[in-house]
Amino acid sequence: MKEELKFDVLIIGGGLAGLSSAIHLSKSxxxxxxxxxxxxxxxxxxxxxISNEVLPYLKFLDIDVFSLGAKKIDRFQLSTTQSKLLSTTLPLGGFGISRFCLDHALAKKALEVGSEILEDSVEDIQFSNDEFLVETKKSNKFKAKIVIGAYGKRSNLDIKLNRQFIKRKSPYLAVKMHVKGDFADDVVALHNFEGGYCGVSKVENDNINLCYITNFNVFKKFKDIQDFQKNVVYKNNFLKDILSNTVPVFEEPLTISQISFDAKKPVENHIIMCGDTAALIHPLCGNGMSMAICSAQIASRLIIKYFNSETSDREALEKQYLREWNVAFKSRLKTGRIVANLFNQPRLSEVLMRGLKWFPSVLPFIIRRTHGKVMSIE
Structure with a gap:
């Protein structure tokens, strides 16, 4: 029988939120x-x-994204299903970097500052006597005072935790690929097509990242990804031009299904949820990576106060995290839902685009509503 190892904090999931939290907490x-x-x-x-709002926090974590090859982005393009295009400057600006690169850099830094990383998956979490017992697929057992859930959009663990959103089937499918070709370094574009939308931006190594989301019921009518793209995605002239004049970097595109935009609880079963595990903003607003990093900062700062006895008890910690999480993200998520609903109606989106051309200041206002402010480091 394996010994139960004890940690102050156990983090389930080593993506942006999980690794950022690990570095922050280990530094304390x-x-x-x-x-x-x-x-x-x-x-x-x-x-x-990623929005530039996170740059001060990444600096605090000793991560320099531009030394890793990140592309500085300060322009935004938006097109409708009918290939009508709008362009504007990004009020705060951002940068493009792959998860392949950034997650790897964060993982190395986490190990450097003293975090431990275990390649395994969590099978069960029990909470009793103000402590967590976590069991993994490889029969490891761990105890921890605090558990952070940072395992992404959906997991079998959500079923075990009886989370409400996991009970509802989601129709969304996402496809991501890297390609080589001609695309401006300083632009992030969002091109709509019937039943979906695609984000386009440069990342390190001059790769172009294309990531689109669509309704699976529409997608399954076609024999494969290529067939779907040629019959649906190509109807947006900008996407047709990009996909027809670039060379794939991956052997096959990556896909993920059952993406849920339903409401989630940032604290469940006393677990502090971060990143996509706490909430998923519509990709149409293009700032989920930033939100994951921001949520890690909020959680880590409050957890440190808890261990330093600056917070009275677990209940106070959870309530404060929920308050700060809502202040940081509730409005963003609401704006994201509204924007996504509007652009899911092709005729209405065309009318909106005409309105945005008449009132160009509205688009930067919407962007600010989903991109937050530069994070302060306490």
Missing amino acids: NLSVLVIEKNSYPKHKVCGEY
């Missing part, structure tokens, strides 16, 4: 274990554009 001399089912580096289905 807490013992941290990250349990991640995949090895690094690994490509993930993701838009790979």
Whole structure:
């Protein structure tokens, strides 16, 4: 029988939120274990554009994205299903970097500052006597005072935890690919097509990241991804031009299904949820990576206060995290849902585009509503 190892904080999932938290907490001399089912580096289905709001926090974590090859982005393009295009400057700006690159850099830094990373998957979590007992697929057992859930959009663990959103089937499918070709370094584009939308931006190594989301019921009418793209995605002239004049980097595109935009609880079963595990903003607003990093900062700062006895008890910690999470993200998520609903109606989106051309200041306003403010480091 394996010995139960104890940590101050156990983090389930080693993506952006999990690794950022691990670095932050380890820098404050807490013992941290990250349990991640995949090895690094690994490509993930993701838009790979991040708002500059996180740069001060990444600097605090000793991560320099531009030394890793990130592309500075300060322009935004939006097109409708009828290939009508709008362009604007990004109020805050951002950068493009792959999850392959950024997750790997964060994992190396986490190990460097004292975090432990275990390649395994969590099978069960029990909470009793103000402590967690976590069991993994490889029969490891761990105890921890705090558990952070940072395992992504959906997991079998959500079923075990009886989370409400996992009970509802979601119709969305996402496809991601890297290609080589001609695309401006400083632009992030969002091109709509019937039943979906595609984000386009440069990342390190001059690769172009394309990541689109669509309704699976529409997608399954076609024999494969290529057939779907040629019959649906290509109807947007900008996407047709990009996909027809570039060379794939991956052997096959990456896909993920059952993407849920239903409401989730940021704290469940006393687990502090971060990143996509806490909520998923519509990719149409293109800032999920930034939200994951921001949520890690909020959680880590409050957890450190808890261990330093600056917070009275677990209940106070959970309530404060929920309050700060809502202040940071509730409005963003609401805006994201509204924008996505509007652009899911092709005729209405065309009318909106005409309105945005008449009132160009509205688009930067919407962007600000989904991109937050530059993070402060306390």
